[in-house]
Amino acid sequence: MTTLTPDADKVVPTGRIERVDGDYVLAFDLQLDYPRSYIWSLLTERGKVAKWLGNLLDDWALGHPYELDLGSGSASGTVLQYNPPLSLQITWEDELGDESVIEWRVLESAGGTLLQFRARTESSDFLTEGSAGWQTILEGLEAVAAGRTPDNSTDRWTPLREAYAREYSLSPSMGTVRKESGHTSVHFDRLLDADRDTVWQALTDPAKFSRWLAPGKLQLQVGGVIKLDFPDFTLEGDVSYVLGDQALEYSWSSPEVQESSVHWLLSPAGSKTLLQLSHTLRSPGRTDVLLGKWHDRLDALAVLLAGGEVHPSAHRLDALAKFYRRVFGTGAPGNRSS
Structure with missing residues (x-):
């Protein structure tokens, strides 16, 4: 699993x-x-x-x-x-x-x-x-x-x-920090109560990912554009990898990290789907903030897939960032997760 x-x-x-x-x-x-x-x-x-x-x-x-x-x-x-x-x-x-x-x-x-x-x-x-x-x-x-x-x-x-x-058959909640090909990577495994096609649609259909991630658009092909309008910045990246309804990768630049990529991988797990998210940093970045934000957004995805309504909480987001900062440090140069 x-x-x-x-x-x-x-x-x-x-x-x-x-x-x-x-x-x-x-x-x-x-x-x-x-x-x-x-x-x-x-x-x-x-x-x-x-x-x-x-x-x-x-x-x-x-x-x-x-x-x-x-x-x-x-x-x-x-x-x-x-x-x-x-x-x-x-x-x-x-x-x-x-x-x-x-x-x-x-x-x-x-x-x-x-x-x-x-x-x-x-x-x-x-x-x-x-x-x-x-x-x-x-x-x-x-x-x-x-x-x-x-x-x-x-x-x-x-x-x-x-x-x-x-x-x-339960989903881990907590993200981790890993080294992948010499780069720091923020990683999550989440077991979601939906089939792979449903989760893939939630990742790639703008009408769906706008409800848990951010409003935007996605051209689902290599070289295509992804744009996400977050409250504090707009992400504009390029799609670098697509594999059917299983894997997707695109570039990512945000206030937390200037150069990075986000890779999604979906695997069937009985009637559920194992989602694996790897956010690989190619420049110094704030892993504590990234961990908190991705944790919060993946929680929102699970709520959406369960038929619920997503209610963002700034207090919860701040608490998650502080939690991950205590566990992993900030990820900035000179800290233990850099």
Whole structure:
């Protein structure tokens, strides 16, 4: 379904993604050979929480807000349940404003403790990423319980994300930065709930791409012209590659990058379509802004294909750019993604 990294077949999802009353629920059940009181202390004592999750700025308290410094981000919310030593339930709002409900249940089982984790959300946005993230976090909790230091390397996160996407036929949400033929490239894989012809029309028919990308025109032939009228600039480029209803490439110049090209590739995935977008930079550019804008526009494409109405949000776009800036840097010369 997705283009797999070399280690993607070496990781196994230990969580389950279920549908419950229209919501998505990520579930983990961990059998731990330690007393329930000890596992409860790992969930609730701030010094211990800091070893596997993040710095809790104040103690959990029923009905009270909390803040977590995750080191590579932050989360906040409200404590919904606090029942020692049985259950802790919180709302979890991340830096993008996405919210879920997180619950830990701590049960005596087989001479040790069964730790149940549930994360419930309405949307599949960042679901594969979140599943991979929570699996590594809970592995860190297991390490701390055993007196070990958690492995905080990110090597397993990408193959885990792909493994969850493959196992549950879900689309990754997050873009990445790659090197392709010596050039920096912004890349997205999106699994879209439409057949390839429908997605191709959305990419190439001006009446359709004006609803999710920008008004404009496209001459669908090599040497043809593409023009897109964005609110802050007008793109005028040349089509360099067309392959049936599968692939399209054209040049791109915008405030974020002067010389670049955008390549679209569509592949059937059962009744769905895998869309792969590569935006290759041939001059210095702002990868954080490009990642945020393409993320936002691909979300809009998915909404359109699902029959919904696209409602642009400047706040969401700004939050996405800040998120990608934290993860990848700006992409400008001298920054780590350049």
